[in-house]
Amino acid sequence: xxxxxxxxxxxxxxxxxxxxxxxxxxxxxxxxxxxxxxxxxxxxxxxxxxxxxxxxxxxxxxxxxxxxxxxxxxxxxxxxxxxxxxxxxxxxxxxxxxxxxxxxxxxxxxxxxxxxxxxxxxxxxxxxxxxxxxxxxxxxxxxxxxxxxxxxxxxxxxxxxxxxxxxxxxxxxxxxxxxxxxxxxxxxxxxxxxxxxxxxxxxxxxxxxxxxxxxxxxxxxxxxxxxxxxxxxxxxxxxxxxxxxxxxxxxxxxxxxxxxxxxxxxxxxxxxxxxxxxxxxxxxxxxxxxxxxxxxxxxxxxxxxxxxxxxxxxxxxxxxxxxxxxxxxxxxxxxxxxxxxxxxxxxxxxxxxxxxxxxxxxxxxxxxxxxxxxxxxxxxxxxxxxxxxxxxxxxxxxxxxxxxxxxxxxxxxxxxxxxxxxxxxxxxxxxxxxxxxxxxxxxxxxxxxxxxxxxxxxxxxxxxxxxxxxxxxxxxxxxxxxxxxxxxxxxxxxxxxxxxxxxxxxxxxxxxxxxxxxxxxxxxxxxxxxxxxxxxxxxxxxxxxxxxxxxxxxxxxxxxxxxxxxxxxxxxxxxxxxxxxxxxxxxxxxxxxxxxxxxxxxxxxxxxxxxxxxxxxxxxxx
Numbered sequence: 001x002x003x004x005x006x007x008x009x010x011x012x013x014x015x016x017x018x019x020x021x022x023x024x025x026x027x028x029x030x031x032x033x034x035x036x037x038x039x040x041x042x043x044x045x046x047x048x049x050x051x052x053x054x055x056x057x058x059x060x061x062x063x064x065x066x067x068x069x070x071x072x073x074x075x076x077x078x079x080x081x082x083x084x085x086x087x088x089x090x091x092x093x094x095x096x097x098x099x100x101x102x103x104x105x106x107x108x109x110x111x112x113x114x115x116x117x118x119x120x121x122x123x124x125x126x127x128x129x130x131x132x133x134x135x136x137x138x139x140x141x142x143x144x145x146x147x148x149x150x151x152x153x154x155x156x157x158x159x160x161x162x163x164x165x166x167x168x169x170x171x172x173x174x175x176x177x178x179x180x181x182x183x184x185x186x187x188x189x190x191x192x193x194x195x196x197x198x199x200x201x202x203x204x205x206x207x208x209x210x211x212x213x214x215x216x217x218x219x220x221x222x223x224x225x226x227x228x229x230x231x232x233x234x235x236x237x238x239x240x241x242x243x244x245x246x247x248x249x250x251x252x253x254x255x256x257x258x259x260x261x262x263x264x265x266x267x268x269x270x271x272x273x274x275x276x277x278x279x280x281x282x283x284x285x286x287x288x289x290x291x292x293x294x295x296x297x298x299x300x301x302x303x304x305x306x307x308x309x310x311x312x313x314x315x316x317x318x319x320x321x322x323x324x325x326x327x328x329x330x331x332x333x334x335x336x337x338x339x340x341x342x343x344x345x346x347x348x349x350x351x352x353x354x355x356x357x358x359x360x361x362x363x364x365x366x367x368x369x370x371x372x373x374x375x376x377x378x379x380x381x382x383x384x385x386x387x388x389x390x391x392x393x394x395x396x397x398x399x400x401x402x403x404x405x406x407x408x409x410x411x412x413x414x415x416x417x418x419x420x421x422x423x424x425x426x427x428x429x430x431x432x433x434x435x436x437x438x439x440x441x442x443x444x445x446x447x448x449x450x451x452x453x454x455x456x457x458x459x460x461x462x463x464x465x466x467x468x469x470x471x472x473x474x475x476x477x478x479x480x481x482x483x484x485x486x487x488x489x490x491x492x493x494x495x496x497x498x499x500x501x502x503x504x505x506x507x508x509x510x511x512x513x514x515x516x517x518x519x520x521x522x523x524x525x526x527x528x529x530x531x532x533x534x535x536x537x538x539x540x541x542x543x544x545x546x547x548x549x550x551x552x553x554x555x556x557x558x559x560x561x562x563x564x565x566x567x568x569x570x571x572x573x574x575x576x577x578x579x580x581x582x583x584x585x586x587x588x589x590x591x592x593x594x595x596x597x598x599x600x601x602x603x604x605x606x607x608x609x610x611x612x613x614x615x616x617x618x619x620x621x622x
Contacts, residue, residue, distance in 0.1 A: 009328035010210045011168050011351040017324030017332045018069060018164055018317045020048060020341055021302040023060035025312030026128065027051035032309045033268065044307030048340040059342040061123075064102075064130040065161040065317045070347065071098040071124075072185065073165035073354045074116045080357040085175040088184035092144045095188065099138045101125045107138065118350065123343050131158035137189035147183055147242075150191025157283035159186030160199040161314045164321035165354055167206025172355075173362040178203035179238050190280065193244035197235060198280035201252065202287075202318060204231045209325040220326065221260070221295035228256050228288055230514040237513065237527075248281055255285040259292035267293065267304045276310025283311060287318035298323050299335035398434045398443045406465050407444040408434075414448075414455030422517045426450075433505040445474035446502045453479045474498040478506075485596075487569065487577050487603060490533045500537055507534050529607045532557050536569070552578060559611045567611065582615055589618045 028036050028045055036044045045051060051060035075094025079086035093108055097116055100106025101124050108115065118124060133154045137144065145151025163182045170178035182203025186196035208227050232252035239245035258270050270289055275282030290305035301323055306316035324332060329348075338344055398404060411430050418426035433446035444467060451457040452475060462472050477499035480489045493499045509515070511530040513523055535557050544553050550572060557567040568581040579592040580603075596603050599617050606614045 006214070006328070007172065007210070007355060008352065009330055010171075010325055011355045012348050013324035013327060013329035013332060014164055014168055014206060014210070014321050015066075015069065015073070015324070015347050015351045016329055016338060016341070016344060017298070017302070017320035017327075019062045019066040019320070019343075019347055020060075020332060020336055020338065021305060021316030021318075021320030022062040022066045022313045023048060023051045023341055024302055025306040025314070025316035026061060026063040026065075027054035028306065029063070029129070029311065029313050031312075033307075036307055036309075044303060046303060048336055048338075052340055058340075060340050061128065061342055063128040063313045063317075064134075065314055066347075067101070067124050067128065067130075068095070068098060068134065068158075068162035069164060069317075069321075070118055070350050071095060071116075072162050073168075073350045074118050076165055076169050077350075077354050077357040078116055080169075080361040083361075085173070085361065086169065086181075088144070088146070088181065088188060091185045092188050095134070095138050095144070098124075099135065102127055102130050102135065104135070104139065118346065121343070121346055123346075131156060134158045134189045141188075144188035145191050147187045147193070147196055147239075150187065151189065152191045154190045155192035155194035155279045155281070156190060157198075157277060157280050157311055157314045159190035159195040160202050160280045160283055161317055162186075163199045163203045164206050164318075164325070167203040167208075167321075167325065168210055168351070168354060169358045170203065170207040171210035173358050175362070178207040179234060183239070186280070193239075193242045194248070194279060194281045196280070197239060197242070197245055197248050198284040200239070201231050201235050201248065201284060202321065204234060205322055206325045209322065212326060221292055223326065224288075224292045224295050224322070225256050225260060226517075228252055228292065232256075233513040237511065248284075251281055251285055252288065255288045256292060259289045268308060271304075271308045271310075276308070277315040278311045283314045283318055286310070286315040287322060290315070290319045291322045295323075297335075298327055298331055302336070398437055398446075399440050401440050403440055403466065403468075404434070404443045404447070407447040407467065407471075410457065410462070410465055411447040411451060414451040414457050418454070420515070422515060429509060432509055433502055436505050437501065441468065441470050441474070442498050442501055444471045445478070445498045446505065448475050449478040449499075449502055449506065451475070470498065474502065478503060485577070485603060486529070487532070487536065490536045491571055491577065493537060504534065504537050507537075532567075532569075532607055565611050565615075567614075582611075582618055584611075584615060589615070591618055591621070595621055 024045055027050070031039075040046065040050060048060040052058060055061050071094040072091055075091040076086040078094065079090030094116060096107035097119055100108070101119065106119075133152065133156050137151050141151050163185050166176070166182050166185060167178045170176040170181070179200045183196045183200035186199030190196055205227055208231070209223070212223055212227075229252075232249040235252075236246045236249035255274055258273065267290075270293070271286050274285040274289060277283040277286050286308070287305055290301045294301035294304055301319055302316050305319035306312045308315070320332075332338060408431075412427050415425070415427040415430070420426050420429060430447050430450060433449070434443045437443040437446050448457075448462065448467070448471070451462075452459065459472055459476070462475065474496060477493055477496040480486070490503070493503050507530045511527050511534075513527070516523060535555060544551055552570050552572050555569045555571065557569055559565045559567055564585050566583045570578045570581070572578060577593060577596075579590055580596065582589045582591070595618070598621060599606060606617055
């Protein structure tokens with residue numbers, strides 16, 4: 001199957017499998033488990049034919065979940081056809097029009113564009129138990145809510161069940177961040193973080209799975225588990241200002257562990273442990289469990305996600321979105337008789353139009369995408385030379401000059417035998433940093449920044465390779481001498497713009513926990529040190545204190561996992577750290593550098609252990 005056919009299969013599969021799961025669950029939504037077993041047997045509802053029978057119809061009907069999913073896709077397509085990267089405002093426009101299909105008046109007010117094509121479809125005008133939160137939020141709000149300006153405090157699953165198309169579009173368009181847009185789309189109607197954070201996670205999971213290697217060529221369960229774990233870490237990092245982001249990360253990791261547990265447990269017992277699915281986080285967790293526990297049996301996964309006493313249609317719909325993005329349409333056509341699902345042609349055409357519009361906007365070769373490497377999901381087939389020459393946009397990455405080529409060779413030679421903790425060639429790290437640089441000198445510094453400290457090269461080797469004084473000075477600045485305290489080493493980089501830019505890129509890459517095959521408690525702690533260093537290198541939060549002479553600056557430092565604590569570093573114009581001020585509730589302690597030198601361990605090590613550990617060390621000195 002060509003890359004074109006693969007993506008078409010995945011886009012259609014994601015939406016069709018979501019609709020199939022929705023239809024299975026919609027037939028038994030609001031049923032308790034005794035009623036389900038009494039009507040269908042101990043294994044519960046199994047087929048779309050049974051779902052159709054419940055509705056006294058020839059076809060299995062989907063709920064408002066699929067209706068709103070289709071309008072999400074239509075909103076994205078609508079925006080892209082107008083020539084811009086889709087935003088939450090495009091999706092909001094679609095939701096305002098969806099309102100007109102639910103016995104209300106459409107709030108779509110775009111005088112320049114005709115109605116979205118799917119509005120005319122009669123099945124979308126049937127009221128299939130639409131969520132009251134969605135209806136009331138769209139009726140009462142002009143522009144919808146956002147994570148920063150919530151429209152209500154709802155954490156219902158109506159935010160997550162409709163965002164899978166965002167992940168599909170993001171899988172091939174660099175300019176769409178599925179995590180951010182997924183959160184924004186859900187926050188239009190659901191204001192509680194647990195109403196929109198799970199939507200960010202689902203959009204990210206779909207984006208990653210859509211361009212992963214075919215399940216026939218790798219372990220599907222491993223792919224799903226790795227993706228879910230990686231996305232959990234990304235959510236906690238990207239949305240770290242909300243405490244619920246770390247809570248959702250832990251819940252997602254628990255759901256993965258539950259699905260992979262060697263202990264034989266009944267699916268219903270596991271689902272009961274995760275919740276009922278009426279709220280966003282529980283709906284995501286149940287869908288993740290069902291998808292991973294039955295990764296190689298897509299029909300069984302949807303049955304698992306549907307047959308419980310909770311919000312059956314939403315949990316099974318989300319599971320279908322996840323597995324459809326990984327397995328594609330053909331797998332579900334073989335496992336379920338999709339001919340028994342209503343509006344399969346409509347759903348397929350919406351998926352196809354979304355794919356076509358996204359490709360046209362991104363101007364990337366078929367199969368290119370933004371997120372395939374984020375968790376080391378396998379790349380799609382490489383485009384042909386003709387495709388690259390005719391469709392690739394202007395290269396905006398590392399400039400390739402004679403000097404950068406020399407630096408590139410030096411970097412590969414210096415790190416030839418080194419591997420990172422995931423077993424990948426270490427040279428990918430400096431190369432990744434260099435790709436973010438915009439000047440020849442900065443790219444060379446990025447490529448060479450570890451060659452002296454962690455490689456086998458010397459400064460003389462760099463000079464012999466015609467590296468300029470400016471490049472060598474940048475490498476020297478980035479080479480951390482063990483005799484220099486870490487915070488002072490970082491502060492000194494502020495005086496060297498090249499080294500500063502490279503170090504910021506280095507910190508961002510090191511803080512990306514999705515690079516790791518397994519995230520340990522130690523890795524999470526180490527992020528505190530990286531956040532400190534990032535804050536030191538950025539000027540936006542510094543404030544001068546002219547009450548002291550000579551002038552000093554105060555730098556607030558982010559404190560992970562603590563809302564009642566703060567850490568402020570004071571330094572002078574020479575970049576020397578003067579003191580640390582720690583506050584916790586109403587208590588306050590000040591450590592000058594003499595105190596810091598008397599700590600039981602280096603300050604950088606103490607910071608990695610977390611604020612509570614540093615506070616304890618400081619108290620012992622007082």
